[in-house]
Amino acid sequence: MWSRVRVRLSPVWSPVLVVVLAAAFVVAPPLIAGIGPSGGFAGEAGLRDAFGAAFGGYWRSGGPAFTPDLDGVVDYWLRYHLVKAVTAGALLLVLTVLGVRLWRAFARAGRLGVPRQAALASAGVLVTLLALFSLALVMANVQGMVTPFASLLPMLVDGSPGGPAAVTLEQVRQGLAGDGPAPAALTVLVDDFTRYHIAMAVIATVVAAGLAVAGVLLWRRFAATPRPDRWARRVLASYGVLASLLPLLAGVIAVANTTTALDPVPALAAFFEGGW
Template structure:
């Protein structure tokens, strides 16, 4: 019982750590997203004006911070995913063995198992997104350029980027921008493919265990069948994500232009 209690406590504390810990551990000096967006807009403008493909020290500092930020988030979300997976297995296992318990107890176990399962899938999505951001932090910062209504040099630089993308220009700075945006989507394509394969393998194991479970054990078979169906459908959804990101990575400029126009 104490193990389940510990898992529940961790499942409550880790989401708080996911929000609070990254800026502290990553060593950022920013009090919020608006301040980060302002710093990135200024650093990006300096990089764009330099005309070269090498990041300026100011931009490099922000990119390194953003990589550390996503690393902390990915690790925290990964630990949360493990905790929720173990907790979910315990809850569904208890539900499968709850034949002698009352209806209220069985309903509580089923509700808890369902909530934890959904929360675990959400955590899996957080792990995927933050690993992607860690691999390509520069591209991950780009949406900040369209936040709010920047003016002055930042707006002029952003408009020049848009014009260059629309015209198919190939300046060193723009080339780096496009390549990193492509890397961002390649990363998610690979991550999604690995996750889809893992989920599919899990589905096979669940169906094998379902087939090996005696028919009189109907509650266990029901839990395994429901989990097997979910594990069989999820790889299809994740595979769609992999295909979509592969398509974008193959021709990143239009998608990048749409992003910087605020329409994607």
């Protein structure tokens, strides 16, 4: 088994896996999500139209429980984000393995020529950036998987909805402004919007903690590396600085989402007004 793993993550196969997983991230989610009982949709426009119609029916139903149409769209979106989260996670893993190998090779670059050093450094930087982007994709899609209803809401305000959709959106705005009694659907909307931001606050906190631990380990490794081994120390110091700064960014994201979750109505109202 271990020999098969080494083949799959060998220097030759790792770039191939990156390309395959990147393509799967784009192509696979709508295909796999459409296998469920609710079926799929004719592209993003079809999904937007279906969600707009289903949300309007749910809003007019007067009850807190999702209508069958809305339930089908939300279930599809959950599966969609699940596939994306798994694919992005696999891509992050492969990029991490590839990045470690590239930077280990660069750490031994003192014995190589300048062109080889430059090629390894460029490839290492590119893979690092792609890994960070993959991490962001994992975070966003886990959030969408946890709260698929709230993550669909941007489709309600995209473009210039007219007809019944415009009437529904105006009623939502009035409800958020406190004009009249709040429909049961509005309470569900606010609650899921709150969970949406709680989910990202938790995700960002976990990521910040993980990056902080990685930073500590990198700096300890840096301190234990002999001074003559300057290439290895450069790599460790560079990643140590990066791993020390990224938790601050993740912390800002966690705080911002926590703040919104504590008082969600103004943010949700701004969203439906097109200002969020």
